[in-house]
Amino acid sequence: PVTSVGAPILPGATLGVMGGGQLGRMFVQAAQSMGYFTVVLDPDASSPAGLVSHYHLLADYLDAAALAQLAQRCDAITTEFENVPAPALRQLAAQRRVSPDADAVAIAQDRAREKAHFVACGVPCAPHAVIETAAQLAAVSEALLPGILKTARLGYDGKGQIRVTTRAELAAAWAELGNAPCVLEKMLALKAECSVIVARGLDGAMVHFPVQRNLHQGGILAVTEVYEENVSPALARSAVEATESIANGLQYVGVMCVEFFVLQDDSLVVNEMAPRPHNSGHYTIDACDLSQFDLQLRTLTGLPLVAPRQHSPAIMLNLLGDLWFPSGDEAVAPPWRELLALPGAHLHLYGKQQARRGRKMGHLTITGASVAQARATAQQAARQLG
Numbered sequence: 065p066v067t068s069v070g071a072p073i074l075p076g077a078t079l080g081v082m083g084g085g086q087l088g089r090m091f092v093q094a095a096q097s098m099g100y101f102t103v104v105l106d107p108d109a110s111s112p113a114g115l116v117s118h119y120h121l122l123a124d125y126l127d128a129a130a131l132a133q134l135a136q137r138c139d140a141i142t143t144e145f146e147n148v149p150a151p152a153l154r155q156l157a158a159q160r161r162v163s164p165d166a167d168a169v170a171i172a173q174d175r176a177r178e179k180a181h182f183v184a185c186g187v188p189c190a191p192h193a194v195i196e197t198a199a200q201l202a203a204v205s206e207a208l209l210p211g212i213l214k215t216a217r218l219g220y221d222g223k224g225q226i227r228v229t230t231r232a233e234l235a236a237a238w239a240e241l242g243n244a245p246c247v248l249e250k251m252l253a254l255k256a257e258c259s260v261i262v263a264r265g266l267d268g269a270m271v272h273f274p275v276q277r278n279l280h281q282g283g284i285l286a287v288t289e290v291y292e293e294n295v296s297p298a299l300a301r302s303a304v305e306a307t308e309s310i311a312n313g314l315q316y317v318g319v320m321c322v323e324f325f326v327l328q329d330d331s332l333v334v335n336e337m338a339p340r341p342h343n344s345g346h347y348t349i350d351a352c353d354l355s356q357f358d359l360q361l362r363t364l365t366g367l368p369l370v371a372p373r374q375h376s377p378a379i380m381l382n383l384l385g386d387l388w389f390p391s392g393d394e395a396v397a398p399p400w401r402e403l404l405a406l407p408g409a410h411l412h413l414y415g416k417q418q419a420r421r422g423r424k425m426g427h428l429t430i431t432g433a434s435v436a437q438a439r440a441t442a443q444q445a446a447r448q449l450g
C-alpha cells in the first residue's frame with residue numbers, strides 16, 4: 065500500500081479506472097470536469113465509462129499487456145467495482161499510485177474475510193457461519209435459521225443469495241449455489257437500512273457524507289433518502305464512527321461505503337462494505353458541494369480532502385430496466401419529458417443500450433427547498449414512473 069504522502073497529481077494528468085460501469089462513468093465525468101484525462105480498462109466495447117472516457121483499453125482485467133499499458137499511460141489508477149481481481153491491482157501498484165489497494169479490495173471481495181474484519185474492528189455484524197465444507201454445513205447452529213445463504217464471492221444486487229428456513233432448505237440451497245464457499249447469515253428483523261460514505265486520504269485524514277437511508281426491493285437498492293430528520297443523531301454518530309474504524313482498520317485510501325442494518329431496538333449491525341463509491345451516494349452529485357466522485361478524485365490524486373456539505377434534502381430513485389417494460393416485452397423509455405418538468409429533478413442515465421429487468425439504467429435525484437417539497441416531488445416522480 066502507498067504510505068508516503070507524495071506530491072499531488074494535478075489537473076492535466078491522466079487517471080486510469082479499472083472497470084467500465086456507471087460508477088466509473090461518473091468518476092470519469094468528475095475527473096474530466098477538472099481537466100484530467102482518463103483511461104478506462106474494461107472488456108465491454110459499450111461500457112458506460114468506456115463510452116465517455118478519453119481512452120478505452122478494451123481488454124480483460126487480467127490481460128498483462130493491457131495492465132502494463134494502463135500503468136504506462138496513467139499517473140494514478142482507481143477501481144469502480146469490487147470484483148477487479150486483486151492481482152491486477154498488485155501489478156499496477158508496482159508502478160503507479162493505486163487506490164483502493166489490492167488488500168482492501170481482496171477483503172471486501174470475500175464475505176467471510178469482510179465479516180472477520182468487522183469483528184476485528186469491534187463493529188457488530190449479523191450472527192453468521194462460514195460454510196465451505198459438508199462438515200461445516202452439518203455443524204451449523206439452529207439459531208442461524210431462518211437465514212440467508214450468500215456466496216462468499218461475486219454476489220451483488222441480491223444475486224447469489226437464497227433465503228432458507230429449515231436445514232433441508234439450507235442443504236438444497238448450498239447445492240444450488242454449487243457448494244461454493246458461502247456465509248449463512250441469520251435473518252434479522254430490520255427496522256431500516258442505512259449507509260455511510262467516507263473518504264480517507266493518503267495521510268489518514270477522513271471526511272464523510274451524511275448518513276443515507278436506503279430502501280431495498282428484492283435485494284436491490286430502490287430509494288435513498290438523505291436529510292437530517294431522517295436518522296437520529298445518536299444513530300448517525302455510531303454509524304459514522306463504525307465506518308471510520310472499518311476504514312482505519314484497513315489503512316484505507318479512497319472512498320468507501322459501509323451498509324448497515326438498523327434493528328427494531330435501534331441498534332446498528334454492519335452489513336457490508338464497498339471499496340468504492342456507492343449507489344446510495346449518487347445523490348451527492350446534485351445535493352452536495354462535493355460528490356463522492358469528487359472525493360474519489362481527491363483521494364486518488366492527493367488533493368485536499370475538504371469536508372462535503374449537503375446543500376439540499378435529496379431523494380434518489382434508482383431507474384431499473386423494469387421501468388422500460390410497463391406492459392409486455394417491448395422496451396419503452398420512461399416519460400422523461402414529464403419527469404424533467406418536475407422542479408429539482410436531476411436525471412442521470414448511464415448510456416446502456418439495452419434495458420433489462422433488474423439492470424441499473426440510471427437514477428433520478430430529487431432536490432428541494434425543504435424535505436416536504438422533495439418528498440412531494442419524489443412521490444410525483446414515482447407515480448409518473450408507474
Ligand code: ADP
Nearest residue numbers: 190212219220221222223249250251252280283
Ligand atoms: P448485495 O451484496 O447483493 O448487496 P446484501 O448482503 O447487501 O447483498 O443483501 C441485499 C439486501 O438483502 C440487504 O440490503 C437487505 O435488504 C437484505 N438482507 C441481506 N442480509 C440480510 C439479513 N441478514 N437479514 C435481513 N435482511 C438481509
Ligand code: MG
Nearest residue numbers: 221323335336
Ligand atoms: Mg448490499
